[in-house]
Amino acid sequence: MSNLLDVKGLNVTFPTVDGEVRASVDLNFELNRGETLAIVGESGSGKSVSSLAIMGLHNRAQTLISGEVILHGSKGSTELISASEETVRGLRGKEMAMIFQDPMSSLHPYYSIGAQISEAWAIHNDGSKRDGMKRAIQMLDLVEIPSAAKRAHEFPHQFSGGMRQRAMIAMALVNNPSLLIADEPTTALDVTVQAQVLQLLQNMQKEFNMGVILITHDLGVVAEFADRVNVMYAGKIVETAGVEDLYYRSMHPYTIGLLRSIPRVDQIDNHRLDAIKGAPPSLINLPIACSFAPRCEYSSLVPGGLCNQSQPELEQKEAEHFARCFLPAERIAEVRS
Amino acid sequence: MRRIVQSFEESKGMAMLKYVSRRIAISIIILVLISATVFIIFNYLPFDPARLSCGKHCTPEIIAGNRHRLGLDVNWWVQWWRFLEGIFAGRNYGEGAALIHCGAPAFGYSFTQHECVTTLLGQALPVTVSLAIGAFIMWLVLGVTLGVISARFRNTWIDRLSTVFVLVGTSLPTFISGLLLLLFIVLKFNLISPLDLGTWHSPLTDPWGWFSSYFWPWLSLALIYAATYTRFTRSNVIETSSEDFIRTARAKGVSERKVLWKHTLRPALAPILTIAGLDFAGLLGGAIITEQIFQLPGLGRLTLQAVLQDYDLPIIVATTTLAAAFVVIANLVVDLAYALLDPRIRIS
């Protein structure tokens, strides 16, 4: 597996009238070809903001972005944050593609599905309209839209939710990108349709040998799909690990709490759920402290009220396993069991 | 397979055709109802045209004679029916030696101007249409361009400047902007000779004369409307540019220029179409103030004269019906254009 994406010290800040919103803070991670990295976290934790920053989709005038995002594409490496708007645009849709949560509103209501896919192709390739449409139909076939040649001429509102998301996938993959960012691709879909779409994504990933960043809040989807996981909380990565390490040897109290709080369909239980108390903080003017401390059951185990006074770093707790917590790995293992 | 595709396409065409013919049928019904309404209203207004056109030495006999001559001595529905009949078959007015025939489509006969109303309309309509079309194009181009630019350069000095224009434009009534233009620019700098005001130059034979005689009236109307359209375009463009599908376009690598002109503008302008159509229809009914200021002999002036001078009922009935008809037709055209533009409406 070769390296595809390096994110180093990525910060995204929105200056607003109420103060600075630090939506993602000091993000560090990498992604290989053919690998799936999941980003999980609750609403407002900065998942979308970070991925939009990688794609260069923030309005540069209204967003402060710092750090490095290096994409090792098929034609050499590019640092995207300092690159010109023009350079990034040439990579967007070609080397890196993105699909979004709501496939209805993400497709243009006025253009046919085929036209929208063929536009994505035409931007990065030379060829006639006819070639573009042919390619679009081919892609729709690939994502298993029945009678693709006919349906390519239909409009988004004539497609069902699942088919729209397939069309979005077809559009994202039309130029064989090496990086695909999927921002909650199945959140708006029903479970049986979600299963179809996820399986399709998995097949496509194999076929195109893409690196995939899968953003979701569903720990079940992560368990099924991801190789590695970043857990985000209040704009920061609080834990990062291989998928089994994360589930079976969680090293951050938030992850532990999250995994405990969700019921499972395969285990009949009647006991009370282990809920995490409280609610996530607002990202405006966050105090210098562990953002999770106010909700953390274990902050009292850390001597001297450290959790409320300073910010823990993302520390290595085990091989390939990092967490942002003052508690040493052994103590966490104790409290976890 | 081919056959399936074809029959599918056909059925889509059929659906559109059905939609169009249904809308046309509904529009015709509405027009008939409107013309009836006009007759009912004028029937119950506290004016008696027969008395008004009677003059100083009035006797009941003369009034009765007038009433008969004007065709007002029957019920409103008979009057209305004759009116409809006249449109399709032409009509005779008066009796005996004074008998006058107006050919179809006959909208009535004006006894004060001694003309078939159709002839009067035929003279006034080109003026009003000229005024409306020119102003319409001017304000659309001006308003939409300015709106798009200020949305594109939101919160820069360009945007602020256009905001000032919008504020001034929307707060100035037409007669002020018209008078200002006329008095301070046009007359002062001899751009139009006062004598030339109101002379009809046909666009076919004298295009420059036509253009220059209408330029200032267009501008005075367009400035007012353009301000509204600037504001509307700006907010629609800004709203549309925060839609998810615009983000998708950017994620595909579409250039900023194309994001604006292709992906944003079409959905942003669709709702503008609706008001533009109605505004245009409103103008076709006669821009009374502008026509008065620039002394253009259009529908607006015709109506105003008919009301002020001698309560010339046939003219009033005809122009009112016509103005209503323009609105109905504009509605129809707008809806059909909208269906062409937005596929979600087309198939339902």
Next chain:
Amino acid sequence: MSTPILEIKDLKKYFPISGGAFGKSKGAVKAVDGVDITVMPGETVGLVGESGCGKTTVGRTVMKLYEPTSGQIFFDGEEITNLRGRAMKPIRSKMQMIFQDPYSSLNPRHTVGRIISSSFEIHGINPVGGTKIAVQELLERVGLNPEHINRFPHEFSGGQRQRIGIARALALRPKLIVADEPVSALDVSIQAQVVNLLDDLQQEFGLSYLFVAHDLSVVQHIADRVVAMYLGKVMEEAPTAQLFAHPRHPYTKALLSAVPIPDPRVERSRERIILKGDLTSPANPPAGCVFSTRCWKATDLCHQVAPLPLELTPGHRVACHFPE
């Protein structure tokens, strides 16, 4: 056996599809098409199924927010199918609804105190100790700070707003709460809090719930019995443990297998059924069994004859010609 708190018999709710030049009806959406559900006192019945299968419509028809097309609804033994207006009022106070969207279901211009006390006013009730005390007690009970009585909904987070909705529903001490996706819009870490709250309130007040949700994991946790719907019809009904351990209808089986399990080893070694095709529209449901178009077991019989629900084992009803 005691009287059920809620009993629905062969309930149908069709929505006319209007179209044509003068709004004449062109058929109907059979949103709910012959549904039987019984909720016993103190019981939680989960109603699951995919988008558009009619879950919300069942809930709203039970609340008489929609007039049923046919069928019968009994509340605490009394038939309420045809009750309207004034006659329905005393029933309304014993039967409350919680909505999915904690953002749009609270009036943004009213304070929390006013939102909750409006229930008292509508039903002309003067709680002992005064309205304010009663509201503050309710707020405290659902885990909110009683001093926040004068705040507005936008000052609360999603989970807190859902608590306000629950407090409003509780104000009149109802016997039955119809909860329409009460946790779907909430964050994972907040969902558990609200589920726990609903659990506690049930213990404390002996409430019964008709719990509508598409999230099967939550339903598994909270429900005593589960009803699975597809295109307006009940496919399967069973005690929770039985339904989740041994689903017998192919649809339920596929539905369960599609829910990802948050455990990588279990999840990856599991056999999954991936259904073909998309959801069918309830405007023109297929002939025969409504699920037949997506079912891998369907035969000619299924395409022609709709199966009747059969009680295969006590309390386990399945509408399928070929149950597992």
